Amino acid sequence: MIKKWVPAAFGSLLALSLAATGCTGKQGDGKEKQVTITHYTIDSPDRTFVEKLVPAFEKLHPNIKVKITKAPYxxxxxxxxxxxxxxxxPDVTSHWGYGGFMEYYSKGxxxxxxxxxxxxKASDFNIPEDVMSIYQVDGKTYGIPLxxxxxxxxxxxxxxxxAGxxxxxxxxxxxxxTFDKMVEYAQKLTVDSKNLNEAQYGVDFGFGERDQRPQYFGAEVYSEDTWTNGGKPSEINLTKPEVVDAYKTIYGLIYDKKVSPTPAFSQSVSGQYGDPFLSGxxxxxxxxxxxxxxxxxxxxxxxxxxxxxxxxxKVRSVLYVDPLFVLKDSKHPQEALEWIKFLISKDIxxxxIELSGGNPPINQAAAEKYYSHFEGIDPNGIKQVFEGAYKYGFESYNHLISNYSQINELFINELSGVENGDKRVEDVLPVIxxxxxxxLDRVNK
Known part of the structure; x- marks a missing residue:
């Protein structure tokens, strides 16, 4: 398994060849047996849109029925x-909850x-091999990027x-x-006021999950062997000076520089979409x-x-590659794979992109349509940002670390005091x- 997305493979787009062939056995009368596969997803419009794709797939594969099931995040x-x-x-799903690929893999x-x-072949669907290899372990494939x-x-x-x-x-x-230039801009954009209608902040620095954020500053919370050891770190570096300094810089944006919103402010202005940026x-x-x-x-x-x-x-972007998995208990893996191949074809x-509101395609032959999808935003700018993010990116920790849901919960709970301004970074990190x-000693035995 690799941890880095090597961008060079994005430079070439190969022709798509999707064979719409059946894959099940025959009944006694010579007709193919009809089977039903289940696709399990989050109950949100950017995921449940796949229901609208089912009729086209079933027309291509009359022997396969697709049932969509869903749950809140x-x-x-x-x-x-x-x-x-x-x-x-279910037969098909992804790591759309708190856990990720390595957690699912480790649990069998x-x-x-x-x-x-x-x-x-990944190239037939314009998927770079280095992206495909994220979901390969010991030469075996356990997921296909979507x-x-x-x-x-x-x-x-x-x-x-x-602000001029x-x-x-x-x-x-x-x-x-630079980061310092961003802070300088943020200071000029911040309006410090107790009046919620007048207050505004310069920057909300939501880089990755809480344990990955120090990576932006060149600090590593986990030992290097994490990425070659099934997502199981042998050492934790939370008390190393560079890690402590990284966290102090991150939370210093809120309480020292005062250019980032407090959790209370963000919650008060987030609205129905849960994103304070939308508040303006x-x-x-x-x-x-x-x-x-x-x-x-x-x-x-x-x-x-x-x-x-x-x-x-060196890392300036967190990469969130969502794959599709076939679960181990599936009785119809070949049919499930046909559904996956359908979903990663260029046309689909x-x-x-349209049906979801803007999900970025893994099939790079469809990327230009994605870049042009957002009204009022320069497509060339979006393309340049994505290409730079690929080049300087690192896959999200929650996809690569085993038992991540428990680790994430620990960081959320223990850092809440720092985020609310009640505790100091240097006091909390040794506890974490x-x-x-x-x-890790308990779950990685």
Whole structure:
């Protein structure tokens, strides 16, 4: 398994060849047996749109019926585990809950697809091999990429214009756009006021999960062997000076520089979409590219920019590659694979961009349509940001680390005091270090 997305493979787009062939056995009368496969997803419009694709697939594959089941994000993992325990697991799903690929793999939930792939080639679907290999372990394939999100910086053009600031660049090679420059901009965009209607903040720096954020500053919470040891770190580095300094810088944006919103402020202005940036009270937001899908809901002009350059770190983007898995208990893996191949074909990925509101396709032949999807945002700028994010990206920790849902819960609980301004970073990190070691010793036996 690899941890890095090597972008060179994105340079070439190969022709798509999708064979719409049946794959089941015959009945006594010579007709193919009809089977039903289940696709389990999150109950949200950017995922449940697949229901609209089912008729076209079933027309191509009259022997295969597809049933869509769903659960809220908060219940996704628990309902999946319950269905597996009840011997009623779905056939196809993804890591759309708190856990990720390596957690599912370590729990023995995933089917090895290698025997069913036949002449399947990632290049036939314009999937770079290095992306495909994220979901391979010891030469065996356990997932096929579907969507490819990255970290982006969104910014409020109206607030920039009002402050007389030039727009940040989309070019990742422009090293004038630094973290310090971002803070300087943020100070000019911040309006410190106890009146909620007047208050605004310069930047919301939501880079990755809590344990991955130090990576932006060149600091590593986990030992290097984590990425070659099944997502199981041998050492935790939370008390190392560079890690402590990284966290102090991150939370210093809130309580020292006072250019980032407090959790209380964010919650008060987030509204139904749960994103404070949409309130128009945040100048810049470093966030996953899924927030672009809400572009039609912005009541201000929005731009997309590169995540700032940091001389201490090589990683500037978290990559969120969502795959599709066939669960180990599936009785119809070949039919499930036909459904997956259908969903990653160029035409269906292009349709999915429209139906989902802007899910980024893994099939790079459909990428141009994605870049042009967002009204009022320069397609070339989005393309340049994505290409830079691929080049300087690292796959999300929650996809690569075993038992991540428990680790994530620990970080959320223990860092809440720091995030609320009640505790100091240097006091909390040793506590997390001890508890995390105990947790990993217990779950990784």
């Amino acid at each position: 908060e219940q996704f993992d628990s309902k999946l585990q319950s269905s597996i325990a009840a011997k009623n697991s 939930m995933l089917m090895d697809l290698t025997p069913y792939l036949g002449d399947f 969507n490819s999100y990255v970290t982006v910086m969104l910014y409020n053009k109206d607030l920039f214009d009002k 600031l030039s727009y940040p660049p989309t070019d990742y090679e422009d090293k004038s756009w 009270k945040i100048g810049m937001s470093v966030v996953g590219s899924w927030s672009l899908a809400a572009a039609s809901n912005f009541n201000f002009k929005v731009g997309v920019a590169a995540v700032p350059y940091n001389p201490n770190g 990925q292009e349709q999915s 270090q001890t508890k995390l070691k105990e947790l």
